[in-house]
Amino acid sequence: MASETHDRPDTTEGPVLEVTGLRKVFEGRHGAQTVAVAGADFTLSAGECLAVVGESGSGKSTLARSVLRLIEPTAGSVVYRGTDLVGLDKRALRRTRRHLQMIFQDPYASLHPRQTVYRLISEPWRVHRDLMPDRPRDRVAELLDQVGMPASAIDAHPAQLSGGQRQRVSIARALGLKPDVLVLDEPVSALDVSIQAQVITLLMELQQELGLSYLFISHDLALVRLVATRVAVMYRGEFVEFGPTSEIFERPQAEYTRALLSASPALAEFGSGA
Numbered sequence: 001m002a003s004e005t006h007d008r009p010d011t012t013e014g015p016v017l018e019v020t021g022l023r024k025v026f027e028g029r030h031g032a033q034t035v036a037v038a039g040a041d042f043t044l045s046a047g048e049c050l051a052v053v054g055e056s057g058s059g060k061s062t063l064a065r066s067v068l069r070l071i072e073p074t075a076g077s078v079v080y081r082g083t084d085l086v087g088l089d090k091r092a093l094r095r096t097r098r099h100l101q102m103i104f105q106d107p108y109a110s111l112h113p114r115q116t117v118y119r120l121i122s123e124p125w126r127v128h129r130d131l132m133p134d135r136p137r138d139r140v141a142e143l144l145d146q147v148g149m150p151a152s153a154i155d156a157h158p159a160q161l162s163g164g165q166r167q168r169v170s171i172a173r174a175l176g177l178k179p180d181v182l183v184l185d186e187p188v189s190a191l192d193v194s195i196q197a198q199v200i201t202l203l204m205e206l207q208q209e210l211g212l213s214y215l216f217i218s219h220d221l222a223l224v225r226l227v228a229t230r231v232a233v234m235y236r237g238e239f240v241e242f243g244p245t246s247e248i249f250e251r252p253q254a255e256y257t258r259a260l261l262s263a264s265p266a267l268a269e270f271g272s273g274a
Ligand SMILES: Nc1ncnc2c1ncn2[C@@H]1O[C@H](COP(=O)(O)OP(=O)(O)O)[C@@H](O)[C@H]1O
Pocket: 026, 027, 034, 035, 036, 054, 055, 056, 057, 058, 059, 060, 061, 062, 063
């Protein structure tokens, strides 16, 4: 499996992604403002899984979307291997962004219901023509295999698939663009608990095989402890704590992090047990 090389540009050394002063302010009515992301600084190294945790409303999704410029950041820069995404024109952005793919929480919402799995996975190649394989159908079957789906799913519609299978299809679609960064916004939160572990296992295997870097957004601390190399704790748009996973969990400094940890029953067990 996965023997093909991901032809990522490797002209620059250092982090894959360097985010500096990233800020997003939503303008409401009557001059009301929501500072959803107050100015985030972080780097993402090759092959690492950086998790962003925080309760609902803390700005995680806004951060993820701003990084990929799915929404326009108010300020800051997002440098991907030497290229600042902020300030690129539409065409250049599209070209660069294929290296950074987003996986959303709800695959049902992100997969067009009328399209077949084949169409869903092959569609991005019409935009990124240089990636169009010689035999797109064979390549789609290969991608399905890579995400643990049977080749027979190729003509199915999203409604015929389970939640876990739909998420596998979104992952296959992203992989079809040979990305090296995946931004995963609560990728398993919408799935049954029994299915969550399977999809997480797949994501971890793919990360290993393909050398992917993950920006992994989650409110599930037990999960984050399992998958992340480093953790940023977000509260009201700010990182209140940032460090290696073991440090955050064993020696949380910020009061908010401690509160977050003590509010997670699964983690309390984690801490007391093995
Ligand atoms: N499109 C939007 N317009 C206005 N406010 C928004 C928008 N999207 C998010 N927000 C606000 O920004 C804050 C952070 O939201 P979000 O990034 O979705 O948090 P999280 O993903 O951590 O739950 C919240 O106060 C939310 O209401």
